Amino acid sequence: xxxxxxxxxxxxxxxxALAELISQRGDRxxxxxxxxLRVVAITDLRAGSLVDTDGIxxxxxxxxxxxxxxxxxxxxxxxxxRSEWVIREVPADIVVEATFTNPTDGEPALSHVRxxxxxxxxxxxxxxxxxxxxxxxxxxxxxxxxxxxxxxxxVLSGTPVLRTAxxxxxxxxxxxxxGIMNGTSNYILGRLEEGIELPxxxxxxxxxxxxxxxxxxxxxxxxVQLKVLILANEILGADLRRADVCCEGISxxxxxxxxxxxxxxxxxxxxxxxxxxxxxxxxxxxxLLALPAHHPLAGISGPLNAVTFHTxxxxxxxxxxxxxxxxxxxxxxxSDIIAIHQGRHADDDTAPLYPVLQETHRG
Numbered sequence: 578x579x580x581x582x583x584x585x586x587x588x589x590x591x592x593x594a595l596a597e598l599i600s601q602r603g604d605r606x607x608x609x610x611x612x613x614l615r616v617v618a619i620t621d622l623r624a625g626s627l628v629d630t631d632g633i634x635x636x637x638x639x640x641x642x643x644x645x646x647x648x649x650x651x652x653x654x655x656x657x658x659r660s661e662w663v664i665r666e667v668p669a670d671i672v673v674e675a676t677f678t679n680p681t682d683g684e685p686a687l688s689h690v691r692x693x694x695x696x697x698x699x700x701x702x703x704x705x706x707x708x709x710x711x712x713x714x715x716x717x718x719x720x721x722x723x724x725x726x727x728x729x730x731x732v733l734s735g736t737p738v739l740r741t742a743x744x745x746x747x748x749x750x751x752x753x754x755x756g757i758m759n760g761t762s763n764y765i766l767g768r769l770e771e772g773i774e775l776p777x778x779x780x781x782x783x784x785x786x787x788x789x790x791x792x793x794x795x796x797x798x799x800x801v802q803l804k805v806l807i808l809a810n811e812i813l814g815a816d817l818r819r820a821d822v823c824c825e826g827i828s829x830x831x832x833x834x835x836x837x838x839x840x841x842x843x844x845x846x847x848x849x850x851x852x853x854x855x856x857x858x859x860x861x862x863x864x865l866l867a868l869p870a871h872h873p874l875a876g877i878s879g880p881l882n883a884v885t886f887h888t889x890x891x892x893x894x895x896x897x898x899x900x901x902x903x904x905x906x907x908x909x910x911x912s913d914i915i916a917i918h919q920g921r922h923a924d925d926d927t928a929p930l931y932p933v934l935q936e937t938h939r940g
Contacts, residue, residue, distance in 0.1 A: 587621060
């Protein structure tokens with residue numbers, strides 16, 4: 578049976594959850610998917626790096642509290658993450674990148690992905706930064722090396738929007754996408770409808786784990802901006818930069834405005850959209866909109882996310898699901914690994930569950 582050796586870059590919630598899936602469901606996954614997974618390297622800013630080319634025993638790592646991990650005292654461990662050395666030199670088939678997102682330059686994740694592709698290793702990532710800011714260049718590099726570059730989790734965590742567009746909506750012309758792509762802002766707007774002031778709603782979202790200690794990226798729309806950039810470039814074939822995506826957040830709206838809208842049958846939502854113009858160019862933006870109740874996104878409440886695809890033959894098709902969560906996002910990584918496997922075995926008679934994403938060219 579085929580085996581893939583993995584190098585996990587970052588060992589926070591998401592890659593830790595992937596390690597749990599491998600540890601707890603490895604045999605079942607092998608039976609269902611036709612391949613096994615083995616972790617041979619882990620890097621983490623706090624814990625350092627750990628390498629064992631015969632396979633790392635994940636059980637003791639998963640038994641420890643995340644903040645207590647220190648690889649330096651283990652065989653093959655080092656206090657230094659040594660990410661570049663691990664990515665370039667450790668023999669792994671797939672580099673799994675799940676570090677933090679820097680919306681300005683995509684680092685350090687952008688370098689992590691580039692190093693792996695240059696080394697001829699498949700890459701899957703949940704990180705928005707590299708895909709939004711350098712997706713086209715990275716895909717070209719992957720194609721030149723004949724390797725997979727997968728990033729389903731970069732938009733709606735485990736909810737498959739990219740593969741829905743590329744595979745399930747194949748044969749249709751997608752003329753636009755609209756989405757609620759940030760559960761934090763959506764939850765807060767829902768609380769404003771109930772009369773809660775913005776600072777209190779933000780604090781509540783932080784307490785529930787929906788918002789980060791610094792919620793700026795969520796509140797000001799920057800998180801959605803990167804996701805719109807990915808959707809515009811990957812689905813509509815655009816070649817946009819971050820500056821091309823107009824961005825508005827939710828900090829300017831008041832509870833009174835939100836409640837007044839409800840009395841008129843409207844719901845304020847932070848909507849990211851990308852629309853194909855008649856001349857082939859793409860208009861992309863993040864805007865606070867008051868949606869009528871019949872709109873497919875108006876009823877998306879709390880931390881849920883959703884994306885509506887506008888098509889020529891089916892009209893509007895909406896996909897809804899969790900847009901965050903450690904295990905949900907780990908599933909996105911697993912689906913990426915499945916896509917890489919099936920891309921390598923494209924001539925196999927067994928039908929693939931997921932395709933390798935193909936670039937479209939338009940505008």
